[in-house]
Amino acid sequence: MHVVIIGSGPAGVSAALYARRGGAEVTVITKGTGFLAAAEWVENYYGFPEPITGAELEQRGIDGAKRLGVHFEMDEALAVQPADHGAAFLIEGVRQRYEADAVILAAGAHRKMPSIAGLRSFEGHGISYCAICDAFFYRGKNVAVIGAGEYALHEAQILLPHAAHLTLLTNGADLTAALSSDIAVNTREIARIEGERRVRQIVFADDSRMDVDGVFVAVGTAGSVELARKLGVLVHDGKIPVGEHMETNVPGIYAAGDCTGGLMQIAKAVYEGAAAGLAAVHHLRRG
Template structure:
Protein backbone atom coordinates (compact mmCIF):
# COMPACT_ATOMS: atom_id res chain seq x y z
CA UNK A 1 0.00 0.00 0.00
CA UNK A 2 1.24 3.49 -0.82
CA UNK A 3 2.30 5.48 2.19
CA UNK A 4 3.63 8.79 3.46
CA UNK A 5 5.85 9.61 6.42
CA UNK A 6 5.32 13.02 8.02
CA UNK A 7 8.11 14.35 10.23
CA UNK A 8 6.60 16.72 12.77
CA UNK A 9 3.31 16.60 14.65
CA UNK A 10 2.56 20.32 14.73
CA UNK A 11 -0.06 22.21 12.67
CA UNK A 12 1.74 21.73 9.33
CA UNK A 13 2.39 18.02 9.76
CA UNK A 14 -1.05 17.19 11.12
CA UNK A 15 -2.74 19.28 8.44
CA UNK A 16 -0.91 17.28 5.76
CA UNK A 17 -1.95 14.05 7.50
CA UNK A 18 -5.63 15.02 7.40
CA UNK A 19 -5.50 15.21 3.60
CA UNK A 20 -3.46 12.06 3.00
CA UNK A 21 -5.46 9.85 5.39
CA UNK A 22 -8.78 11.00 3.93
CA UNK A 23 -7.42 10.04 0.50
CA UNK A 24 -6.77 6.50 1.72
CA UNK A 25 -2.98 6.80 1.93
CA UNK A 26 -1.32 5.02 4.84
CA UNK A 27 0.07 7.88 6.95
CA UNK A 28 2.59 7.87 9.79
CA UNK A 29 3.32 11.07 11.72
CA UNK A 30 6.55 11.07 13.74
CA UNK A 31 7.14 13.73 16.38
CA UNK A 32 9.49 13.96 19.34
CA UNK A 33 7.49 16.58 21.24
CA UNK A 34 5.02 19.42 20.74
CA UNK A 35 7.69 21.85 19.57
CA UNK A 36 7.72 25.60 20.16
CA UNK A 37 3.92 25.88 19.99
CA UNK A 38 3.53 24.13 23.34
CA UNK A 39 5.06 27.23 24.98
CA UNK A 40 2.15 29.39 23.79
CA UNK A 41 -0.18 29.75 26.78
CA UNK A 42 -2.85 31.68 24.88
CA UNK A 43 -3.55 31.88 21.13
CA UNK A 44 -6.05 34.56 20.16
CA UNK A 45 -5.41 35.10 16.44
CA UNK A 46 -6.40 31.71 15.01
CA UNK A 47 -9.71 31.32 13.20
CA UNK A 48 -12.61 29.51 14.87
CA UNK A 49 -11.88 29.94 18.58
CA UNK A 50 -13.98 32.63 20.30
CA UNK A 51 -11.84 32.26 23.43
CA UNK A 52 -8.06 31.86 23.70
CA UNK A 53 -6.67 28.34 23.39
CA UNK A 54 -3.24 27.11 24.44
CA UNK A 55 -0.75 25.75 21.93
CA UNK A 56 -0.77 22.40 23.72
CA UNK A 57 -4.56 22.14 23.42
CA UNK A 58 -4.45 23.03 19.73
CA UNK A 59 -1.80 20.40 18.99
CA UNK A 60 -3.55 17.69 20.99
CA UNK A 61 -6.84 18.43 19.23
CA UNK A 62 -5.18 18.16 15.82
CA UNK A 63 -3.49 14.88 16.73
CA UNK A 64 -6.76 13.36 17.95
CA UNK A 65 -8.45 14.46 14.73
CA UNK A 66 -5.71 12.82 12.62
CA UNK A 67 -5.86 9.61 14.66
CA UNK A 68 -9.64 9.46 14.29
CA UNK A 69 -9.19 9.55 10.52
CA UNK A 70 -6.64 6.73 10.63
CA UNK A 71 -3.21 8.35 10.86
CA UNK A 72 -0.61 6.66 13.07
CA UNK A 73 1.07 9.05 15.50
CA UNK A 74 4.49 7.96 16.78
CA UNK A 75 6.59 9.58 19.50
CA UNK A 76 10.19 9.20 18.36
CA UNK A 77 13.24 11.28 17.43
CA UNK A 78 14.15 11.48 13.74
CA UNK A 79 17.93 11.41 13.25
CA UNK A 80 18.31 10.91 9.50
CA UNK A 81 16.76 10.87 6.06
CA UNK A 82 18.02 8.87 3.07
CA UNK A 83 16.88 6.99 -0.02
CA UNK A 84 16.85 3.24 -0.70
CA UNK A 85 14.31 2.53 -3.47
CA UNK A 86 11.90 4.51 -1.27
CA UNK A 87 12.51 7.51 0.96
CA UNK A 88 13.84 6.27 4.29
CA UNK A 89 13.27 8.04 7.63
CA UNK A 90 15.71 6.97 10.35
CA UNK A 91 14.70 7.41 13.99
CA UNK A 92 16.18 6.67 17.40
CA UNK A 93 14.13 3.47 17.63
CA UNK A 94 13.77 2.29 14.03
CA UNK A 95 13.37 3.21 10.37
CA UNK A 96 10.38 3.80 8.11
CA UNK A 97 10.18 3.82 4.32
CA UNK A 98 7.68 5.87 2.38
CA UNK A 99 6.63 6.77 -1.14
CA UNK A 100 6.63 10.37 0.05
CA UNK A 101 7.94 12.31 3.05
CA UNK A 102 6.94 15.67 4.50
CA UNK A 103 9.38 17.66 6.63
CA UNK A 104 7.28 19.76 9.00
CA UNK A 105 9.56 20.19 11.99
CA UNK A 106 9.50 23.97 12.33
CA UNK A 107 12.57 26.17 12.11
CA UNK A 108 16.01 24.72 12.66
CA UNK A 109 17.79 25.44 15.90
CA UNK A 110 20.51 28.11 16.05
CA UNK A 111 24.10 26.91 16.16
CA UNK A 112 26.07 27.24 19.42
CA UNK A 113 27.97 30.49 19.89
CA UNK A 114 31.52 29.18 19.88
CA UNK A 115 34.35 31.21 18.39
CA UNK A 116 35.41 29.84 15.02
CA UNK A 117 32.31 27.74 14.38
CA UNK A 118 30.75 30.07 11.81
CA UNK A 119 34.10 31.11 10.39
CA UNK A 120 35.05 27.55 9.41
CA UNK A 121 31.72 26.51 7.87
CA UNK A 122 32.65 24.83 4.60
CA UNK A 123 36.31 24.83 5.67
CA UNK A 124 36.22 21.98 8.15
CA UNK A 125 32.83 22.53 9.79
CA UNK A 126 29.92 20.56 8.38
CA UNK A 127 26.30 19.89 9.33
CA UNK A 128 25.82 16.59 7.50
CA UNK A 129 27.90 13.45 8.03
CA UNK A 130 26.32 11.47 5.22
CA UNK A 131 26.99 14.37 2.83
CA UNK A 132 30.60 15.15 3.74
CA UNK A 133 32.14 12.05 5.38
CA UNK A 134 33.87 11.27 2.06
CA UNK A 135 36.07 14.37 2.39
CA UNK A 136 37.46 13.20 5.73
CA UNK A 137 38.53 9.67 4.86
CA UNK A 138 41.33 8.49 7.14
CA UNK A 139 41.26 11.71 9.18
CA UNK A 140 40.46 12.55 12.80
CA UNK A 141 37.04 14.15 13.12
CA UNK A 142 34.71 15.29 15.89
CA UNK A 143 30.97 15.63 16.37
CA UNK A 144 29.56 18.49 18.45
CA UNK A 145 26.55 17.34 20.47
CA UNK A 146 25.48 15.11 23.33
CA UNK A 147 22.38 13.17 22.24
CA UNK A 148 20.97 10.65 19.77
CA UNK A 149 21.52 12.93 16.79
CA UNK A 150 25.21 13.35 17.64
CA UNK A 151 25.59 9.59 18.06
CA UNK A 152 23.94 8.96 14.68
CA UNK A 153 26.39 11.32 12.97
CA UNK A 154 29.35 9.75 14.78
CA UNK A 155 28.32 6.26 13.71
CA UNK A 156 28.01 7.50 10.12
CA UNK A 157 31.62 8.73 10.26
CA UNK A 158 33.15 5.61 11.80
CA UNK A 159 33.53 3.67 8.57
CA UNK A 160 35.57 6.37 6.82
CA UNK A 161 37.41 8.40 9.47
CA UNK A 162 40.53 7.43 11.39
CA UNK A 163 38.94 8.43 14.70
CA UNK A 164 35.66 9.98 15.83
CA UNK A 165 35.21 12.01 19.03
CA UNK A 166 31.94 13.36 20.39
CA UNK A 167 32.41 16.80 21.96
CA UNK A 168 29.66 17.47 24.51
CA UNK A 169 30.88 21.01 25.33
CA UNK A 170 30.40 20.50 29.05
CA UNK A 171 26.99 18.85 28.76
CA UNK A 172 26.10 15.41 30.02
CA UNK A 173 25.64 12.63 27.47
CA UNK A 174 22.02 11.64 27.02
CA UNK A 175 22.72 8.46 25.03
CA UNK A 176 24.93 5.40 25.26
CA UNK A 177 28.08 5.72 23.14
CA UNK A 178 29.97 2.58 21.98
CA UNK A 179 33.61 2.15 22.98
CA UNK A 180 34.93 2.76 19.44
CA UNK A 181 33.76 6.39 19.63
CA UNK A 182 35.71 8.77 21.88
CA UNK A 183 33.93 11.25 24.16
CA UNK A 184 35.29 14.58 25.44
CA UNK A 185 33.10 16.48 27.92
CA UNK A 186 35.31 19.59 28.31
CA UNK A 187 33.81 23.04 27.69
CA UNK A 188 34.97 24.43 24.33
CA UNK A 189 36.67 27.80 24.12
CA UNK A 190 37.16 28.03 20.34
CA UNK A 191 37.87 26.30 17.05
CA UNK A 192 41.05 27.40 15.31
CA UNK A 193 43.20 26.88 12.24
CA UNK A 194 44.45 28.83 9.28
CA UNK A 195 42.40 28.64 6.10
CA UNK A 196 40.87 25.37 7.30
CA UNK A 197 39.91 24.02 10.72
CA UNK A 198 42.78 22.30 12.54
CA UNK A 199 42.12 22.37 16.26
CA UNK A 200 39.56 22.59 19.07
CA UNK A 201 40.66 24.55 22.14
CA UNK A 202 39.05 23.89 25.52
CA UNK A 203 38.52 26.32 28.39
CA UNK A 204 40.80 24.26 30.65
CA UNK A 205 43.72 24.98 28.33
CA UNK A 206 43.80 21.61 26.62
CA UNK A 207 43.42 21.26 22.87
CA UNK A 208 42.83 18.52 20.28
CA UNK A 209 43.79 18.35 16.62
CA UNK A 210 40.90 17.62 14.27
CA UNK A 211 40.45 17.80 10.51
CA UNK A 212 36.68 18.07 10.52
CA UNK A 213 33.81 18.99 12.84
CA UNK A 214 30.22 17.88 12.37
CA UNK A 215 27.61 19.90 14.26
CA UNK A 216 24.76 17.79 15.68
CA UNK A 217 23.51 19.71 18.70
CA UNK A 218 20.10 18.83 20.10
CA UNK A 219 17.81 17.11 17.60
CA UNK A 220 18.08 17.08 13.82
CA UNK A 221 16.50 20.25 12.49
CA UNK A 222 14.53 20.68 9.29
CA UNK A 223 17.40 21.88 7.12
CA UNK A 224 19.69 19.22 8.61
CA UNK A 225 17.32 16.51 7.39
CA UNK A 226 16.83 18.17 4.00
CA UNK A 227 20.57 18.41 3.36
CA UNK A 228 21.08 14.72 4.10
CA UNK A 229 19.16 13.77 1.00
CA UNK A 230 20.30 16.62 -1.24
CA UNK A 231 17.30 18.93 -0.93
CA UNK A 232 18.03 22.59 -1.59
CA UNK A 233 18.16 24.93 1.40
CA UNK A 234 18.89 28.59 1.90
CA UNK A 235 20.02 29.97 5.24
CA UNK A 236 17.61 28.40 7.74
CA UNK A 237 14.84 27.30 5.38
CA UNK A 238 14.03 24.51 2.95
CA UNK A 239 13.40 25.67 -0.61
CA UNK A 240 10.05 24.53 -2.04
CA UNK A 241 7.93 25.35 -5.07
CA UNK A 242 4.31 26.53 -5.04
CA UNK A 243 3.20 22.94 -4.34
CA UNK A 244 5.48 22.65 -1.28
CA UNK A 245 7.67 20.20 -3.21
CA UNK A 246 11.46 20.21 -2.82
CA UNK A 247 13.88 19.40 -5.62
CA UNK A 248 13.84 15.74 -4.47
CA UNK A 249 10.92 13.73 -5.97
CA UNK A 250 8.46 12.74 -3.25
CA UNK A 251 9.96 15.05 -0.61
CA UNK A 252 7.84 17.98 0.58
CA UNK A 253 8.22 20.59 3.32
CA UNK A 254 5.65 22.73 5.10
CA UNK A 255 5.36 25.21 7.96
CA UNK A 256 8.01 27.33 9.64
CA UNK A 257 10.83 25.33 8.02
CA UNK A 258 10.03 26.95 4.64
CA UNK A 259 10.46 30.49 6.01
CA UNK A 260 8.14 33.44 5.59
CA UNK A 261 5.31 34.22 8.01
CA UNK A 262 5.81 32.13 11.15
CA UNK A 263 2.13 31.75 12.00
CA UNK A 264 -0.19 28.79 12.62
CA UNK A 265 -2.47 29.76 9.74
CA UNK A 266 0.44 29.65 7.29
CA UNK A 267 1.59 26.28 8.63
CA UNK A 268 -1.92 24.81 8.28
CA UNK A 269 -2.23 26.07 4.70
CA UNK A 270 1.16 24.71 3.67
CA UNK A 271 0.44 21.37 5.33
CA UNK A 272 -2.87 21.14 3.50
CA UNK A 273 -1.17 22.04 0.21
CA UNK A 274 1.58 19.48 0.75
CA UNK A 275 -0.94 16.79 1.69
CA UNK A 276 -3.13 17.39 -1.34
CA UNK A 277 -0.13 17.46 -3.69
CA UNK A 278 1.19 14.20 -2.20
CA UNK A 279 -2.13 12.55 -3.01
CA UNK A 280 -1.66 13.57 -6.67
CA UNK A 281 2.00 12.50 -6.63
CA UNK A 282 1.33 9.04 -5.21
CA UNK A 283 -1.61 8.44 -7.54
CA UNK A 284 0.62 9.35 -10.50
CA UNK A 285 3.41 6.94 -9.51
CA UNK A 286 0.86 4.19 -8.86
CA UNK A 287 -0.61 4.78 -12.31
CA UNK A 288 2.82 4.47 -13.93
CA UNK A 289 3.60 1.23 -12.12
CA UNK A 290 0.19 -0.34 -12.89
Protein backbone atom coordinates in the same frame (compact mmCIF):
# COMPACT_ATOMS: atom_id res chain seq x y z
CA MET B 1 0.40 4.47 -0.70
CA HIS B 2 2.11 5.48 2.53
CA VAL B 3 2.98 9.06 3.47
CA VAL B 4 5.32 9.68 6.40
CA ILE B 5 5.33 13.11 8.00
CA ILE B 6 8.17 14.19 10.27
CA GLY B 7 6.86 16.63 12.86
CA SER B 8 3.55 17.00 14.68
CA GLY B 9 3.14 20.76 14.76
CA PRO B 10 0.44 22.63 12.82
CA ALA B 11 2.12 21.96 9.46
CA GLY B 12 2.67 18.26 10.12
CA VAL B 13 -0.80 17.55 11.49
CA SER B 14 -2.48 19.56 8.72
CA ALA B 15 -0.50 17.57 6.15
CA ALA B 16 -1.56 14.35 7.87
CA LEU B 17 -5.25 15.31 7.77
CA TYR B 18 -5.24 16.08 4.06
CA ALA B 19 -3.09 13.12 3.05
CA ARG B 20 -5.32 10.79 5.05
CA ARG B 21 -8.52 12.24 3.61
CA GLY B 22 -6.91 11.78 0.20
CA GLY B 23 -6.74 8.05 0.82
CA ALA B 24 -3.15 7.54 1.95
CA GLU B 25 -1.95 5.59 4.94
CA VAL B 26 -0.28 8.23 7.10
CA THR B 27 2.33 7.99 9.84
CA VAL B 28 3.51 11.02 11.80
CA ILE B 29 6.88 10.71 13.51
CA THR B 30 7.02 13.03 16.51
CA LYS B 31 9.31 13.67 19.44
CA GLY B 32 6.36 15.00 21.42
CA THR B 33 5.07 18.50 22.07
CA GLY B 34 6.67 21.32 20.13
CA PHE B 35 6.83 25.12 20.12
CA LEU B 36 3.05 25.47 19.84
CA ALA B 37 2.51 23.67 23.15
CA ALA B 38 4.81 26.18 24.85
CA ALA B 39 2.59 29.14 23.82
CA GLU B 40 0.62 30.38 26.81
CA TRP B 41 -2.16 31.78 24.64
CA VAL B 42 -3.03 31.74 20.94
CA GLU B 43 -5.23 34.63 19.83
CA ASN B 44 -6.73 35.82 16.56
CA TYR B 45 -6.90 32.30 15.18
CA TYR B 46 -9.83 31.40 12.94
CA GLY B 47 -12.71 29.66 14.71
CA PHE B 48 -11.69 30.57 18.27
CA PRO B 49 -13.45 33.69 19.60
CA GLU B 50 -11.51 33.43 22.86
CA PRO B 51 -7.80 32.81 23.38
CA ILE B 52 -6.78 29.15 23.57
CA THR B 53 -3.61 27.70 25.04
CA GLY B 54 -1.04 26.42 22.59
CA ALA B 55 -1.06 23.02 24.27
CA GLU B 56 -4.83 22.65 23.86
CA LEU B 57 -4.78 23.78 20.23
CA GLU B 58 -1.97 21.33 19.47
CA GLN B 59 -3.80 18.44 21.16
CA ARG B 60 -7.05 19.20 19.35
CA GLY B 61 -5.25 18.98 16.04
CA ILE B 62 -3.63 15.67 16.94
CA ASP B 63 -6.92 14.23 18.22
CA GLY B 64 -8.62 15.17 14.96
CA ALA B 65 -5.93 13.43 12.94
CA LYS B 66 -6.13 10.30 15.08
CA ARG B 67 -9.89 10.21 14.61
CA LEU B 68 -9.31 9.90 10.86
CA GLY B 69 -6.85 7.05 11.32
CA VAL B 70 -3.51 8.85 11.26
CA HIS B 71 -0.89 6.85 13.14
CA PHE B 72 1.50 8.71 15.47
CA GLU B 73 4.90 7.26 16.37
CA MET B 74 6.88 8.66 19.31
CA ASP B 75 10.35 8.58 17.84
CA GLU B 76 13.22 10.78 16.68
CA ALA B 77 13.95 10.85 12.95
CA LEU B 78 17.69 10.72 12.34
CA ALA B 79 17.89 10.52 8.54
CA VAL B 80 15.83 10.07 5.38
CA GLN B 81 17.30 8.24 2.41
CA PRO B 82 16.18 6.55 -0.80
CA ALA B 83 15.15 2.92 -0.22
CA ASP B 84 16.89 0.08 -2.04
CA HIS B 85 13.63 -1.69 -2.87
CA GLY B 86 9.92 -1.52 -2.16
CA ALA B 87 8.97 1.93 -0.90
CA ALA B 88 10.68 5.04 -2.24
CA PHE B 89 12.20 6.23 1.04
CA LEU B 90 13.53 4.87 4.31
CA ILE B 91 13.37 6.97 7.47
CA GLU B 92 15.80 5.96 10.17
CA GLY B 93 14.50 6.58 13.69
CA VAL B 94 15.96 5.89 17.10
CA ARG B 95 13.35 3.20 17.81
CA GLN B 96 12.82 1.74 14.34
CA ARG B 97 12.87 2.33 10.60
CA TYR B 98 9.93 3.49 8.52
CA GLU B 99 9.20 3.02 4.84
CA ALA B 100 7.42 5.72 2.87
CA ASP B 101 6.28 6.39 -0.66
CA ALA B 102 6.38 10.13 0.04
CA VAL B 103 7.81 12.21 2.89
CA ILE B 104 6.74 15.58 4.23
CA LEU B 105 9.33 17.48 6.30
CA ALA B 106 7.56 19.52 8.97
CA ALA B 107 9.96 19.35 11.90
CA GLY B 108 10.64 23.06 12.28
CA ALA B 109 13.17 25.54 11.02
CA HIS B 110 16.42 24.71 12.73
CA ARG B 111 18.16 23.13 15.65
CA LYS B 112 19.71 25.05 18.52
CA MET B 113 23.23 26.07 17.59
CA PRO B 114 25.98 26.04 20.22
CA SER B 115 27.49 29.42 20.98
CA ILE B 116 31.12 28.65 20.14
CA ALA B 117 33.53 31.24 18.78
CA GLY B 118 34.74 30.34 15.29
CA LEU B 119 31.84 28.03 14.49
CA ARG B 120 30.15 30.27 11.94
CA SER B 121 33.35 31.62 10.39
CA PHE B 122 34.62 28.14 9.47
CA GLU B 123 31.38 26.85 7.93
CA GLY B 124 32.36 25.12 4.70
CA HIS B 125 36.01 25.17 5.78
CA GLY B 126 36.06 22.31 8.24
CA ILE B 127 32.68 22.87 9.91
CA SER B 128 29.91 20.61 8.60
CA TYR B 129 26.32 19.81 9.52
CA CYS B 130 25.88 16.61 7.51
CA ALA B 131 28.00 13.47 7.94
CA ILE B 132 26.35 11.67 5.02
CA CYS B 133 27.18 14.62 2.77
CA ASP B 134 30.78 15.23 3.83
CA ALA B 135 32.24 12.08 5.45
CA PHE B 136 34.03 11.19 2.21
CA PHE B 137 36.16 14.34 2.45
CA TYR B 138 37.57 13.33 5.83
CA ARG B 139 39.03 9.93 4.95
CA GLY B 140 42.00 9.21 7.18
CA LYS B 141 41.62 12.47 9.09
CA ASN B 142 40.91 13.43 12.69
CA VAL B 143 37.33 14.60 13.16
CA ALA B 144 35.07 15.59 16.01
CA VAL B 145 31.30 15.60 16.45
CA ILE B 146 29.73 18.18 18.75
CA GLY B 147 26.66 16.77 20.48
CA ALA B 148 25.55 14.44 23.25
CA GLY B 149 22.41 12.67 22.02
CA GLU B 150 21.19 10.10 19.53
CA TYR B 151 21.59 12.45 16.58
CA ALA B 152 25.26 13.03 17.45
CA LEU B 153 25.78 9.26 17.77
CA HIS B 154 24.17 8.73 14.36
CA GLU B 155 26.57 11.24 12.75
CA ALA B 156 29.55 9.67 14.55
CA GLN B 157 28.66 6.19 13.31
CA ILE B 158 28.56 7.44 9.73
CA LEU B 159 32.01 9.03 10.13
CA LEU B 160 33.69 6.07 11.86
CA PRO B 161 34.52 4.04 8.72
CA HIS B 162 36.15 7.09 7.13
CA ALA B 163 37.98 8.94 9.90
CA ALA B 164 41.37 7.99 11.31
CA HIS B 165 40.21 9.12 14.73
CA LEU B 166 36.85 10.37 15.96
CA THR B 167 35.92 12.17 19.17
CA LEU B 168 32.46 13.07 20.43
CA LEU B 169 32.53 16.46 22.15
CA THR B 170 29.63 16.99 24.55
CA ASN B 171 30.64 20.63 25.27
CA GLY B 172 29.83 20.19 28.95
CA ALA B 173 26.44 18.55 28.37
CA ASP B 174 25.43 15.21 29.85
CA LEU B 175 25.84 12.30 27.45
CA THR B 176 22.43 10.82 26.65
CA ALA B 177 23.37 8.31 23.93
CA ALA B 178 24.85 4.86 24.52
CA LEU B 179 28.19 4.90 22.71
CA SER B 180 30.35 2.02 21.53
CA SER B 181 33.93 1.71 22.72
CA ASP B 182 35.36 2.87 19.38
CA ILE B 183 34.06 6.42 19.87
CA ALA B 184 36.15 8.59 22.19
CA VAL B 185 34.29 11.10 24.36
CA ASN B 186 35.46 14.47 25.63
CA THR B 187 33.05 16.24 28.00
CA ARG B 188 34.97 19.50 28.45
CA GLU B 189 33.36 22.80 27.53
CA ILE B 190 34.53 24.25 24.22
CA ALA B 191 35.84 27.81 24.24
CA ARG B 192 36.53 28.31 20.53
CA ILE B 193 37.52 26.77 17.22
CA GLU B 194 40.74 27.95 15.62
CA GLY B 195 42.53 27.69 12.28
CA GLU B 196 43.77 29.74 9.37
CA ARG B 197 41.87 29.03 6.19
CA ARG B 198 40.46 25.81 7.68
CA VAL B 199 39.71 24.35 11.09
CA ARG B 200 42.84 23.17 12.85
CA GLN B 201 42.17 23.09 16.61
CA ILE B 202 39.51 22.86 19.27
CA VAL B 203 40.35 25.04 22.27
CA PHE B 204 38.63 24.05 25.50
CA ALA B 205 37.64 26.27 28.43
CA ASP B 206 40.56 24.93 30.48
CA ASP B 207 42.96 26.10 27.69
CA SER B 208 43.74 22.55 26.57
CA ARG B 209 43.71 21.92 22.82
CA MET B 210 42.87 19.16 20.40
CA ASP B 211 43.99 19.00 16.77
CA VAL B 212 41.17 18.32 14.30
CA ASP B 213 40.70 18.41 10.54
CA GLY B 214 36.93 18.69 10.67
CA VAL B 215 34.07 19.32 13.10
CA PHE B 216 30.51 18.05 12.60
CA VAL B 217 27.75 19.82 14.53
CA ALA B 218 24.93 17.56 15.74
CA VAL B 219 23.47 19.25 18.80
CA GLY B 220 19.99 18.28 19.90
CA THR B 221 17.86 16.64 17.22
CA ALA B 222 17.69 16.85 13.45
CA GLY B 223 15.24 19.43 12.14
CA SER B 224 13.77 19.58 8.66
CA VAL B 225 16.77 21.38 7.19
CA GLU B 226 19.26 18.83 8.52
CA LEU B 227 17.16 15.94 7.22
CA ALA B 228 16.80 17.70 3.88
CA ARG B 229 20.54 18.14 3.45
CA LYS B 230 21.18 14.44 4.01
CA LEU B 231 18.73 13.58 1.25
CA GLY B 232 20.10 15.99 -1.33
CA VAL B 233 17.22 18.46 -0.97
CA LEU B 234 18.30 21.99 -1.79
CA VAL B 235 18.71 24.30 1.19
CA HIS B 236 19.18 28.06 0.86
CA ASP B 237 19.98 30.44 3.71
CA GLY B 238 18.82 27.90 6.28
CA LYS B 239 15.45 27.34 4.58
CA ILE B 240 14.05 24.71 2.23
CA PRO B 241 12.96 26.22 -1.11
CA VAL B 242 9.66 24.75 -2.30
CA GLY B 243 7.41 25.08 -5.33
CA GLU B 244 3.76 26.02 -5.54
CA HIS B 245 2.69 22.66 -4.12
CA MET B 246 5.36 22.56 -1.37
CA GLU B 247 7.49 20.19 -3.44
CA THR B 248 11.28 20.18 -3.10
CA ASN B 249 13.80 19.42 -5.84
CA VAL B 250 13.65 15.72 -4.86
CA PRO B 251 10.49 14.02 -6.21
CA GLY B 252 8.34 12.66 -3.42
CA ILE B 253 9.80 14.97 -0.76
CA TYR B 254 7.75 17.93 0.46
CA ALA B 255 8.32 20.56 3.13
CA ALA B 256 5.91 22.72 5.13
CA GLY B 257 5.90 25.12 8.04
CA ASP B 258 8.72 27.16 9.54
CA CYS B 259 11.38 25.26 7.58
CA THR B 260 10.27 26.95 4.33
CA GLY B 261 10.75 30.47 5.72
CA GLY B 262 8.34 33.36 5.44
CA LEU B 263 5.67 34.21 7.98
CA MET B 264 6.17 32.23 11.20
CA GLN B 265 2.48 31.86 11.97
CA ILE B 266 0.14 28.94 12.64
CA ALA B 267 -2.16 29.93 9.77
CA LYS B 268 0.71 29.79 7.29
CA ALA B 269 1.90 26.43 8.64
CA VAL B 270 -1.59 24.94 8.40
CA TYR B 271 -1.99 26.08 4.78
CA GLU B 272 1.41 24.73 3.75
CA GLY B 273 0.74 21.43 5.48
CA ALA B 274 -2.58 21.07 3.67
CA ALA B 275 -0.96 21.85 0.33
CA ALA B 276 1.87 19.37 0.99
CA GLY B 277 -0.52 16.60 2.06
CA LEU B 278 -2.67 17.01 -1.05
CA ALA B 279 0.37 17.23 -3.33
CA ALA B 280 1.92 14.07 -1.87
CA VAL B 281 -1.26 12.10 -2.58
CA HIS B 282 -1.53 13.47 -6.12
CA HIS B 283 2.12 12.60 -6.74
CA LEU B 284 1.60 9.02 -5.62
CA ARG B 285 -1.55 8.59 -7.69
CA ARG B 286 0.24 9.82 -10.80
CA GLY B 287 3.19 7.54 -10.10
